Amino acid sequence: MSGIMDLLQQFPNLPLAQQQEILNSPGMTPPDGVEPNFDHPANRNDLAIAISVICITLVTFSALIRGYSKLFLAKRVRVEDYLGLLAFGGYVGIACTYYMQLHYGGFFVRQWDVRLRDLQVVYEYAIIFALLYHIPMLFAKTAILLEWIHIFVPNHNRARNRFFWLARFMMILNILMYFSVFIAMCFSCIPLKANWTPWLTGKCIDKEALYITTASFNLVMDVFILLLPQRIIWKLQMTRNKKIGVSIIFSFGILSVLCAAGRLYATQHLSYQTKGDTNYGIGPLYLWSFSEVTCVLLVFNIPGMPMAFTEGRLGSWIRKLPKGMSSKNSRAPSTWPRTNRNINEYHSIEGHSHAHLTSMELSNTKDFRTPYNHGPALGDEGIMYLTDYKVGVNDDLRGYNGSNFASYHGPEA
Structure with a gap:
């Protein structure tokens, strides 16, 4: 490994033919007796495509239904709706980098089955993914907390309770954390290009500690957002079944908690550059991160959907559906309530x-x-x-x- 690193450090000064030979070589020395397979390596790209299609479909559908409710039925747009739109834009960005990993590195592909030139692109888009990841998380979680203040503390301009101050504290903490981590990642290496250019000398911070800290913060924040409205919901004067129904609407955050826990696990077990099979370990990190952002956006979109x-x-x-179906399948009078009101x-x-x-x-x-x-x-x-x-x-x-x-x-x- 040290010999390869020494050769890479001299890369700019090597003849062009030798440079091309190095770029076309495996991104990692394969185990003894293993031949690199650049054309048809073992992978789980089918799983990655299926998860991405499901996630993108759910987020797009829920965003369209929420937008329809807000624009054409409520006819009122708040600050959190604009933040949600910005979060969706960031989501589109990370979806693009997700598919770049699918194209260049694949999912669950051993690093020795990836050419060094493609591995450089993998590292570059991994940094871009990490940066873009913070955009939907920053805007979506802020939008969620803003909307929940409007829902559960409707007179917050005149009367503020514990829920209001907890939500505000979490909102400020969320903004400060994601913004500071975004800045730290922008300067994770100086110059930034040193992250994916092994022959470029740069000053880099400990990215492993940074990523684990961010993943831990995400998990804690998701748990607090999940629990925040439950106390108020269960104090409402309504039947138990209706309480359960309302609680479920505000409990989709449990999915984001599970994904955040998976992301933390994948982050802790990732072999970082020069330390092991990074390309193989980065696949689970993409899957958990993309799923987590999807669930956070669903937490924001779903409460605004029922009116549609x-x-x-x-x-x-x-x-009209129950009435039409009952009259079609039975001669008995429809049980759908009739009223002149x-x-x-x-x-x-x-x-x-x-x-x-x-x-x-x-x-x-x-x-x-x-x-x-x-x-x-x-x-x-x-x-x-x-x-x-x-x-x-x-x-x-x-x-x-x-x-x-x-x-x-x-x-x-």
């Missing part, structure tokens, strides 16, 4: 069933376009609702983009 299936043309079509009197509490709010002492001439009325932060009775609402027929509340609302009577004694 309960309101507007799509919601109207879905509401205006549909605006109803809204979804868990994204599937309808609930009717009564006993609301509100004038039917009021239109609440500012977010929320009362919420879990207050001791008196109020309504927790995902975004906006206005008073409709018979003094009922109708959500604009929503998903969930529930009667709340303050914290339990």
Whole structure:
């Protein structure tokens, strides 16, 4: 190994023919009796493609449904929606670097089955992936915490509780951590090109310690985001089944926790450059990281999706499905509830069933376009609702983009 490193250090001064010979040689000395296979090496590219297609499909679908709800049903866009859009842009970037690894290094391909010239590209895009990874994580987690403040502390401009301050603290910590790690990675080697150019002398930091620290922080942050809303959800005055339904909507973060744990494990067991089979170990790191970012974006998108299936043309079509299916398959009368009330009197509490709010002492001439009325932060009775609402027929509340609302009577004694 030392002889190869000495030869690489002299690479710029070698004849062109010898340089090409070195670049076409294996990226690592193979074990005794093993012949490098550059053309058809053993790999798990099929697994990598399947995971990427599933992840990209889920994120794109959920983002489109959320965007439809916000733009055409709620007709209101907040700061967190713009942050979510930036996070999606970063997600597209890491998807591109993911496929560059698929093309040049492959997934679970031994390093001696990769030419040195391709291995350089692998290292370069690994650095780019690590940098781009922080963009969706920074913007998406900040957007999640901002939206949850709007949901669970609707009067946060006037009344701030423990949830508000915990969310704000986590938001600031998230921003500072990801921003500082992004800067550290930009200067992980001076010049940065020394990361993937072995004959270029540079001053480099301990990237292994940096990556493990980042992965550990991701895991801790994902756990806190998962647990943050659960206490309030289980204090809402609604049936246990509805509590479970709302809790599930806000519990998709458990998937990101699992992926963050997998990423930490892959980071700890990665053989870094010049220390072992880096190309083989980098495959699991890509898979866990890409899946983690996917789950974080789903945590942001999913709570804004249910209204698309309960309101507007799509919601109207879905509401007609049970009636049409029952009348088609049976002569018995449809069990779908009939009513002469205006549909605006109803809204979804868990994204599937309808609930009717009564006993609301509100004038039917009021239109609440500012977010929320009362919420879990207050001791008196109020309504927790995902975004906006206005008073409709018979003094009922109708959500604009929503998903969930529930009667709340303050914290339990």
